[in-house]
Amino acid sequence: MASVLGVVGAVGPIVEAVARINNLINELKVQKLTVEDSEYYRTWLDVAATAVKGLEGEYEQILHQSFSSDIADSKQKTELANRINRYLTGEDLRTKLAEAIGFLETGQETLRKDAEGRLLFPETRRDRKEALTQYIQHLNALRGYLGSLGAYTGESAVALKELRELNQALSGPPEAFRALAESLQKTRNKSNLFLITTQTARTISRLRAAFR
Numbered sequence: 001m002a003s004v005l006g007v008v009g010a011v012g013p014i015v016e017a018v019a020r021i022n023n024l025i026n027e028l029k030v031q032k033l034t035v036e037d038s039e040y041y042r043t044w045l046d047v048a049a050t051a052v053k054g055l056e057g058e059y060e061q062i063l064h065q066s067f068s069s070d071i072a073d074s075k076q077k078t079e080l081a082n083r084i085n086r087y088l089t090g091e092d093l094r095t096k097l098a099e100a101i102g103f104l105e106t107g108q109e110t111l112r113k114d115a116e117g118r119l120l121f122p123e124t125r126r127d128r129k130e131a132l133t134q135y136i137q138h139l140n141a142l143r144g145y146l147g148s149l150g151a152y153t154g155e156s157a158v159a160l161k162e163l164r165e166l167n168q169a170l171s172g173p174p175e176a177f178r179a180l181a182e183s184l185q186k187t188r189n190k191s192n193l194f195l196i197t198t199q200t201a202r203t204i205s206r207l208r209a210a211f212r
Contacts, residue, residue, distance in 0.1 A: 012057075012058060012061060013053070013054045013055075013056075013057030013058045013060075013061060014054045014055070014057075014058045014087075014090070014092055016054065017050050017053060017054025017055075017057070017093055017096075018054070018092050018093065020050050021050050024043055024047050024050070025043075025047065028040065028043055035103075036110060038107075038111060038114070038207055038208075039208075040107070041103070041104060041107035041110075041111065041135075041207070042204045042208065044104050044107070045100075045104065045138070045200050045203060045204050046200070047096060047099075048097055048100035048101065048104065048142050048196075049196055049197055049200035050096075051093045051094075051100065052142075052192070052193065052197070055093050055097075055149070055157075055158050056193040058087055058158075059087070059158040059163070060188070062083060062087060062163070062166070063181060063184055063185050064185070065080055065083065066080060066166055066177070066178075066181035067181040067182055067185055071170060071174045081167070084163060084166060084167050084170075085167070087157055087163065088156070088160075088164075088167070091156075094149055097142070097145075101139070101143060101146060104135075108132075108135070108136060108139065111128075111131075111135060112132060114128060114211060115128035115131075115132050115210075116129075124210075127209070127210040128210045130206070130210070131203075131206040131209070131210035134206050135203055135206075135207060137199075138200065138203045141195060141196065141199060142196070145192060165180065165184075166180065166181065166184070
C-alpha cells in the first residue's frame with residue numbers, strides 16, 4: 001500500500017501526526033518507562049489521539065482542497081486525485097492507532113492490579129477504580145473508531161463512502177464535483193474527533209491524578 005511518507009515533499013496532517021507519534025514513542029524509550037508504569041499508558045493514549053487527529057485532519061484538508069480546486073485544470077485534478085488515493089490506500093496512521101490500542105488493552109489489566117492493591121487507602125482505591133472505568137470506556141471508543149475506518153482489505157479512511165464519491169466525481173463535470181465538495185464540507189461530522197480528543201484529555205488527567 002502507498003505511504004504518504006514516501007511522497008517527496010509531502011506535508012500535511014498525516015505526516016505531522018506520524019512525526020509526533022514517533023517522538024512520543026521515542027520518549028518512552030528515553031524515559032525508560034515500562035508496562036508497569038501508568039505514564040506508559042498515558043503516552044499510548046496520546047499516540048492514539050494523535051493518530052485520530054491526523055486522520056480527521058487529512059480528511060478536512062481534502063475537503064478544503066476539493067472545494068478550492070479547479071478540476072478542469074489537469075494539474076490540480078491530478079494532485080487532488082493523488083492525495084485522495086494516498087489517503088484511501090495509505091496505512092501510516094491506522095496501523096499506529098491499532099498499535100496504540102494493543103498496548104492500551106495490555107494496560108487495562110496492569111491498571112486493574114494497581115487499583116485493587118490490598119494496602120491502598122479506600123479513597124485511593126476508589127479513585128483508581130473510577131479512573132480505570134473511564135480508561136476502559138475510552139479504550140472501547142478507540143476500538144469503535146478503528147473499526148469505523150473500514151475493513152482490513154481494500155481501502156480505508158475517515159468517511160470512506162464520501163471519499164469514494166469524491167474520487168468518482170473527479171471524472172465528471174467540474175460544477176458537479178464542486179457542488180459535492182461544498183455539500184460534504186457543510187455536512188462534515190466532527191463528533192468523532194471531538195469525542196476522542198476530549199475523552200483522551202480527561203482520561204489522561206484522571207489517570208495521572210489516581211495513579212501517582
